[in-house]
Amino acid sequence: MGKLFINKYCHIKNNKVFLDGKLVFSDDEDHDMKPFLKSVYRFLKPSYNKFFKMDEISKLAYLCSEYLLQDFDLSAFNKDEIAIVLSNSYSTLITDQNHQNTIEVADNFFPSPSIFVYTLPNIMIGEIAIRHKINGENIFFIVENFDAGLLTDHINNLYLTRKAKVFIGGWVNMGPESYEAFLYLLSPSGQTGNNALEIEKIYNT
Amino acid sequence: MAYFLSTNIISSIGFTSEENFSALKNGVIGIKPVSEPSLYPEDFMAATINRAALKQKLISIQAAEIDFTFLERTMIYSIKQSLENTNVDPKSKSTLFIISTTKGNVDLLEKSKRHDVDPERVALWRMAEVISSFFGNPNKAICISNACISGVLALNTAAMYINADQYENIIVCGGDIISRFVVSGFMSFLSLSDEPCKPFDRDRNGLSLGEAAGTIILSKNPSASKQGIKFIGGATANDANHISGPSRTAEGSYIAIKKAMSEAGISPGQIDHISAHGTATPYNDEMESIAISRHNLQDAATNGIKGSVGHTLGAAGIIETAILLEEMRNNTLLKTSGYKNHGLSEQINISTENSVLELNTCLKMASGFGGSNAALIIQKI
Structure with a gap:
């Protein structure tokens, strides 16, 4: 069995989008994250109405995956050979707090299913899977910091046990004061081999 | 192993x-x-x-x-x-x-x-x-x-x-x-x-x-291993269909079971017993019956324990597998608490009584929000 290679990576942070390390979009107006995500959407023009129903972290994950997959032909692979391996530190804290605000006090109690459903981090995986019709392996890890070793170990294990051939790996995190999405795409062909050091390197570019 | x-x-x-x-x-x-x-x-x-x-x-x-x-x-x-x-x-x-x-x-x-x-x-x-x-x-x-x-x-x-x-x-x-x-x-x-x-x-x-x-x-x-049981296959799969409802064709669950069986190197006929997810929502249980039936596992004795212990979310897959291990060690199929009348489009074999049954190879199923599905297969050594 051959190796896996890094085909593409996308990093969204500080109101900037980087594709394979190059700046592809930035919002010069000092926007908050919410309007920034909308402006990325308008720039990409994916016309995907489900976007507007998503919570903020799913929007972030979705937009990052749009950049990552826009020039990659997923149809060359079986849908169940494509795995999504994601991680973050805050799980869904921002949406958890939104749900908590709807239930905190008895005289202002109005929990909503459209908020509650987003209080699970793997909903991000679900949104990416729905958009790109991906049926393969899923996992969501909660770790303190971005952990290239953990992701690489898990992906290699899935690859060596022939459970997937193409991988979307990465980190989509949103806390009270910061947000960051970093996704990378691995397949059995390419130039840069997949290992924890390389992933760490592209994460830090 | x-x-x-x-x-x-x-x-x-x-x-x-x-x-x-x-x-x-x-x-x-x-x-x-x-x-x-x-x-x-x-x-x-x-x-x-x-x-x-x-x-x-x-x-x-x-x-x-x-x-x-x-x-x-x-x-x-x-x-x-x-x-x-x-x-x-x-x-x-x-x-x-x-x-x-x-x-x-x-x-x-x-x-x-x-x-x-x-x-x-x-x-x-x-x-x-x-x-x-x-x-x-x-x-x-x-x-x-x-x-x-x-x-x-x-x-x-x-x-x-x-x-x-x-x-x-x-x-x-x-x-x-x-x-x-x-x-x-x-x-x-x-x-x-x-x-x-x-x-x-x-x-x-x-x-x-x-x-x-x-x-x-x-x-x-x-x-x-005092249990005398080993893990022989496991997989997950996504429905790619809806974030809060299961697939009507049970796509993700079907794929997860297929891949788990493939890793285990077994055919559906070898599965003695299925511990299903069985949440008792109308859609989940119907979906699971479709996944089971698509694999021709209709005759495998199937049960679930959520009618007694409820849906324990992040603990569910672990405690339900632990019960499955107990069933295998005791060669005892448990009844399905809360189940009386058949109410699925597929004729699957839901247990209604405790019974003595030789249990060698068993399948555990799970499904959840985000279109996620998982399966694992365990076998006596």
């Missing part, structure tokens, strides 16, 4: 795997009316842990009242129980902790409640670290949060690590509690039953929530 070493279940119906198994055999239902305005403004049904009874046992854990949340203490106690009578060293570099939870200490978000622990413990990675640190484990604990398949996914991941020779022993512990957060959320989905839930039944009308902590220790050492 990964072998099952020992298990523990802390649930509404008992504090060991044996107690839970015998309660299920005797038809004990842990789901009861709960009147607790701090959890939900109206009465609701849920399977809660008897905290007063557990408290006596938890005293053995140092500084029990101050340093740990109820969930952490319960998970620590569950792990302690499962470590007894094994030679697994939790302090060893070759032992790993994998923690499975959907919402962990989410009750720490409640502003109106006084909290005795650092609010940072609402972070799931931090909770995992607190638990593995209690046992002095030198490795970074892995925390998996993947909705209702978290438990099965944690076991699959553990088996994969052992098969890759990365660890000798892996302690997989799952836990979730009944909280205002979770009860109100499921209530808003109108998915909670107003009586103990009825998996696969014609009149099923929603799920019952439960709380539990469960532990399973997997080892690469077959001679240590």
